[in-house]
Amino acid sequence: MAYFLRRLAFFVLTLWAAVTLNFLLPRLQPGDPARSILSRLGQNRSITPEQVKAIRLMLGIPNENLLLQYWHYLGSLAHGNFGLSYSNFPAPVSHLILQKLPWTLVLVGVTQIIAFVVGTVLGAFAAWRRNSRFDSVVSLTSTFIGTLPFFWIALLLLYVFSFVLGWLPNTGGYGGPPIQPGLNTLFLESAIYHSVLPAVAILITAPIGWIMGMRNTMVQTLGEDYIRLAWAKGLRSRRIALRYGARNAILPSVTGFAIALGAILGGQLLIEQIFNYPGLGNLMFQALSDRDYPLIQALFLFNTVCVLLANLLADVLYGVLDPRVRRGGSS
């Protein structure tokens, strides 16, 4: 019990630190949000002081001191109020995030789960058939793809399948009107059609980490004494591979996966940028370049809380799965 309480206390402390950092960091960034909003609006680099004044008035950019701002910030967080977005004024921040969340959740969530499953299976199989032709193909290919820049692969896919062959769309999450977001076939068809390229791009690169991780731990596990014992007992090789080898080797990967799932909610920034996909990563990138403080803060906070929760979950799971961890503190 003490172990779980300690984890919880640690969680609360990190949460507070995250919230405070989240408040401070955007304010330490140089630059004036009003100016950067205007330079986005105008095609001209030059901005008149009247425009800056008008925008400042509109956004109500705070002139009060930092402590007071912090106090108000904590207060509105408690009420779940993240304020109005600067760059999409007057849209509320929470509305923007909720709008983008399903896109990232579906695209990145689904592809990451597929990547995890495929990667782990391939990795386990490669370790089991160590030094076979299958192993060398899988290991070499994943090392090779792993060295290529991710955005380059995405751009290449975009170029070939969209610009040269014209098979798949090159931008957005769905097509133009009359398609309207919602539960209708026209929209769902279009959304799936638009998600093919980004999904493929993720699926090419995402399994690599899992493949390599799983292969390495599995190779180690297969050298353990209890595996030798299993062989000596005359167990069937499939049983040894799955129940004895893979089951133990997968533990670190599961923890990694819990944390990765938390981070997913931050969106795949590069992928969403390249395909102009309406997800959280894209929103985050735009918010940063616009110095849209309320939006940046809400997104960071959302992201941090997700990762922290995933960590807490992984900690608790570990405690449940592995008695040594639970007792580690007290002995």
Added chain:
Amino acid sequence: MVRRRFSLAVVAVIAVVLAVLTACNPDKKAAEQVSTDGMVANLNGGSFFGGSDGQRNFNPFSGAPLVWWFTFEPLFVVNSYSCGETPWLGTKYAWSGDKEFTVDIRQGVNWSDGKPFSAADVVYTFNMLKRLPQYDQSGVWSTLASVSAEGANRVVFRLSKPSTETFTRAARVPIVPEHIWSKVKDLAKFTNPGAVGTGPFTVKAFNGEQLLMARNSKYWQADKIKVKQLTFSKPSTGDAEALRLANGEYDWKQDFLVNIEKTFVSKDKQHNKYWFPPGGAIDLYMNLTKAPFNDVGFRKAMSYSIDRKLISTKAISGYAKPASQTGLILPNQKDWLAPQYQDGAVLPFDPVKAKKLFTAAGYKYNSSGQLLGKNGKPMSFSFKVQAGYLDWISASQVIKANLKQVGINLDVRTSDAGEVENDRALGFYDMEFGAPAIGCSMFENYDNPLGSERSAPVGKQAPTNFIRWKDKHTDELLTQLSTERDPAAQKKLVAGLQQIMVEQVPYITLWYGPIWWEYRTAHAVGWPSAQDPYAGPGDWLLIFTRLRSAQG
């Protein structure tokens, strides 16, 4: 063999899936149709703007509206290239005295919901800007005292102080319908979803990814609008965007492209065109509160020490033209040139002359060719450049090399754009680039960088006079210019300001920042171009009343 068959099967499955996807492309259901009535069926204009995440917002005064410039119209369209005024919702204007002018309102204009447009709408719009200063982005109320209707078709503008600029500012304000806006409770957060305007296009559909606008058949000059539909999509940036443009997906665009002849024009020589007219100049600002920049002789010599031609060909990809030291944008504003500067006063790079001028101004060279300050130390200045402004950074490298030739060391450093600009406003710099807002108002063009009321002591944010130029004669000329309405007299005053620019060199002009403008003639023709510069890129109302189908 088994393995090979397996991979063949995978390839086959992928091919089938792709073929099915392509065959029943769900987006195609909304695809373009060919028009047979001599009109352009659809034009794609790229970004629909509206901030980072386009929400349905058609309030032209709010922070991040979607494309609204086809929906709302001003009283007069001010041509951003030639600076001429075209009567639009206003038909004519007249000054009576220094502090009052009237505008006659066009009759027979209807809002897109069928209600008639009148002087009351104009009065309402202006008074709303007074109530909501955050919407008054042109600062029109800084010199206005009142706006009222005189009968149904005339609006009287009374000024709080003489200022000819007020007309230009007022002319541009988009006019909104009183019968809709006056019923809104919280105007500060109004998103105007209905988008009722007087303009040539109305909002047809918006779904977060695309915005469709349809030709307004009841438009007051509908006979001039030959485009049936406009398509805009969610803004995006980066390499993919350049590919889309080269691929012919957009009919017009305003982007910087690397090596445009190769990346854009060569993809479709017949239709892909561009025109980069000169915009406001990028200048070399020197902090005039410091020595030796406070010395006219030094500044004059400096102005011959920079190779503007090399900057524009090398650093700006050859898209830009060297700027005139008069402060005017040439050739657009050549009518304003003073008689003595008819050649344009674009200063050449002449290190020999520069060295002579430095020596004549009392500066000496040491044995290793370094220019010495009056304190006897070799001259070395810091030059802060905005990080990420690639063209500016490479221009600064050219300047560094140029100044080395006349014995001055330049310490070029890049840092965050916001920080660099903040330092410039506060006066914490030796040299920086400056790009004052330059438009159609000669008063503002010279007042912004040079007016002493636009300056501030070092350590305080100066509004626009970052070099901190303080000169009685300049201020006198500017004060007169702000109230002068006679074109001949205006020209004389502007000539006086040009003389100050050339003879006293408050700052050194370098090159004209090009205005990016790419267009395709596959669907529509009649775009503004170097051959036919009837409007500047961005003068949408002027452009769309000229466009016609490429087929006929």
